[in-house]
Amino acid sequence: MKCTLMHKRIAVAKLDLDDETGFIRKIEKVIRAEHLPVGVPVRQGIADRRELNHWWTDRSIPASRSGVREALETLNLTDTKMLLVRCFGLSLSDQYWICPDGSDLVWEKINFFDNPFSDDMGDVLFGQQKKGNDFDFSSPDNTSDGCLKKRWKIINGKRCLIKGGSNPYRQQPFNEVIATKIMARLGIEHVPYSILWEKGEPYSVCEDFVTADTELISAWRIMQTQKKENSKSVYRHFVDCCQTLGAPDVVPALDKMIVLDYLIANEDRHLNNFGLLRNAETLEWLGFAPVFDSGSSLGYDKLNAEIRANKNITCKPFKKRHEDQLKLVSDFGWIKTDCLADLGKTAEEVFSDARVAEFIDESRVQAITESVQRRVSYLEEFINAQVPAEDSTEGDVEENIAEDYLPKM
Numbered sequence: 001m002k003c004t005l006m007h008k009r010i011a012v013a014k015l016d017l018d019d020e021t022g023f024i025r026k027i028e029k030v031i032r033a034e035h036l037p038v039g040v041p042v043r044q045g046i047a048d049r050r051e052l053n054h055w056w057t058d059r060s061i062p063a064s065r066s067g068v069r070e071a072l073e074t075l076n077l078t079d080t081k082m083l084l085v086r087c088f089g090l091s092l093s094d095q096y097w098i099c100p101d102g103s104d105l106v107w108e109k110i111n112f113f114d115n116p117f118s119d120d121m122g123d124v125l126f127g128q129q130k131k132g133n134d135f136d137f138s139s140p141d142n143t144s145d146g147c148l149k150k151r152w153k154i155i156n157g158k159r160c161l162i163k164g165g166s167n168p169y170r171q172q173p174f175n176e177v178i179a180t181k182i183m184a185r186l187g188i189e190h191v192p193y194s195i196l197w198e199k200g201e202p203y204s205v206c207e208d209f210v211t212a213d214t215e216l217i218s219a220w221r222i223m224q225t226q227k228k229e230n231s232k233s234v235y236r237h238f239v240d241c242c243q244t245l246g247a248p249d250v251v252p253a254l255d256k257m258i259v260l261d262y263l264i265a266n267e268d269r270h271l272n273n274f275g276l277l278r279n280a281e282t283l284e285w286l287g288f289a290p291v292f293d294s295g296s297s298l299g300y301d302k303l304n305a306e307i308r309a310n311k312n313i314t315c316k317p318f319k320k321r322h323e324d325q326l327k328l329v330s331d332f333g334w335i336k337t338d339c340l341a342d343l344g345k346t347a348e349e350v351f352s353d354a355r356v357a358e359f360i361d362e363s364r365v366q367a368i369t370e371s372v373q374r375r376v377s378y379l380e381e382f383i384n385a386q387v388p389a390e391d392s393t394e395g396d397v398e399e400n401i402a403e404d405y406l407p408k409m
C-alpha cells in the first residue's frame with residue numbers, strides 16, 4: 001500500500017507498506033525530515049528504513065500483551081502489526097498517522113483527540129467475542145504499548161486509559177494510586193490515577209495527558225538521537241541527548257522520578273515508561289512528561305515474605321540497584337521532611353476497600369505499608385549523609401527490557 005506518513009497535517013514521507021506484513025517496504029521520498037519520528041537518522045535526504053520500521057513496529061500492541069493472543073484469534077489475524085494500518089496508525093499519545101494514497105482523509109476528521117472512536121477493539125482486548133461483521137477498527141487501542149491488559153475509553157467526554165493488574169495479586173492499579181498520592185504529597189508532576197471496579201476486578205484509570213497539540217516522545221527514542229559512547233553512563237547519555245535537543249529542566253524532573261521510584265521500589269521504569277513532551281507542530285520541546293506507569297512496584301509480583309525481606313528488587317532505567325540510582329540525584333532540597341511522614345499510612349488507606357481482600361490479604365497490606373515506611377527512613381538517612389552525586393558507568397543497566405508479567409519459574 002502506498003501512503004504518506006503524516007504528522008498532524010504535515011506530510012512527512014511517502015511510504016510503501018507491505019500489505020501482508022505491515023512492514024515498511026520502501027521510503028520513497030522524505031518530504032519534511034525534521035518531522036520524522038525522533039531518532040530516525042536521515043543521510044543525504046535518505047531516511048533509515050530499518051530505524052523507521054523499528055519505530056513503526058513499536059507502535060503496534062506488543063506480542064507479550066496480556067490477552068492479545070486470544071484477541072488476534074478472535075479477529076482471525078496473525079500479527080498485531082496488521083491492526084496498525086486499520087486505524088491509520090492513529091494514537092492518543094502522539095500525532096503520527098498514515099494516509100493511504102487516493103484517500104481523502106484529513107486530520108480534523110479522523111484524529112482521536114477530537115473525534116469519537118470505536119469500543120470494538122477494546123472489547124475484544126478485554127476478552128469479549130467479536131460482534132458481527134461490522135467490526136470497527138478505528139481505535140487508539142491498536143497502537144497502545146505495554147504488557148498489561150488495557151483500553152482507551154471516553155468517560156464523561158475525557159479520553160481515559162483503563163489498565164488492569166497481573167495475577168495473582170492485581171496490585172498494579174492500587175500501586176498507581178499510591179504513587180499518585182506520594183507524588184501529590186512531594187510535589188512531583190504526575191498523571192493522577194484512580195481505581196475503577198468492574199465485575200469485581202480492579203483497574204486503574206487515568207486521563208490522557210497528551211493533547212491534540214502535544215505528544216509524548218519516549219526516553220528510548222530520545223536516546224536514539226546520539227550514539228552512546230561506552231565511557232558515558234546511561235544517565236549522562238540521556239541528559240546529554242535532552243540538552244542537545246533543547247528540552248528544558250530535565251535534571252530536576254529526573255531527580256524527582258528517581259526519588260519516587262526509590263520510595264515505591266519501582267521495578268519497571270524502562271525507557272518507554274518516561275519521556276519528554278513536545279509541540280507536534282512547532283516541534284518545541286516542552287519538558288519532561290508527567291510521571292506515569294508506576295504500578296510495577298511495591299513488590300507487585302513478590303510473596304509477602306519477599307516484600308518483608310526487601311530482596312531481589314530490580315531497578316531501571318539507569319542503575320541496576322536503587323541505592324546506586326539514588327546517587328544520581330543532584331538535589332534533594334525540594335523534599336519537605338514533613339511530606340515524608342506517614343507515607344506508609346497513605347499506602348495502607350488505598351487498600352481499605354473491602355473488595356481488595358479477594359486479591360491482597362491483610363498481611364500483604366502490612367508488608368507493603370512497612371516497606372514504604374522503611375524506605376522513607378533509608379531515604380532520610382541517605383539525604384542526611386549528604387552523599388555527593390555520582391556519575392559513572394558502574395552498575396549501569398545494560399538493556400532496556402520491559403517486564404512481561406509471565407509466571408516466573
Ligand SMILES: Nc1ncnc2c1ncn2[C@@H]1O[C@H](COP(=O)(O)OP(=O)(O)O)[C@@H](O)[C@H]1O
Pocket residue numbers: 092093144145146147148149150161163191206207208209210216272273292293295
Ligand atoms: N495518560 C496517558 N496519556 C497518554 N499516553 C499514555 C498515558 N498513559 C500511558 N500512555 C502511553 O501508553 C503506553 C502504555 O501505558 P502504560 O501505562 O505504560 O502501560 P503498561 O503498564 O502496560 O506498560 C505508555 O508507554 C505511553 O506511551
Ligand SMILES: [Mg+2]
Pocket residue numbers: 145146147272273293
Ligand atoms: Mg509501560
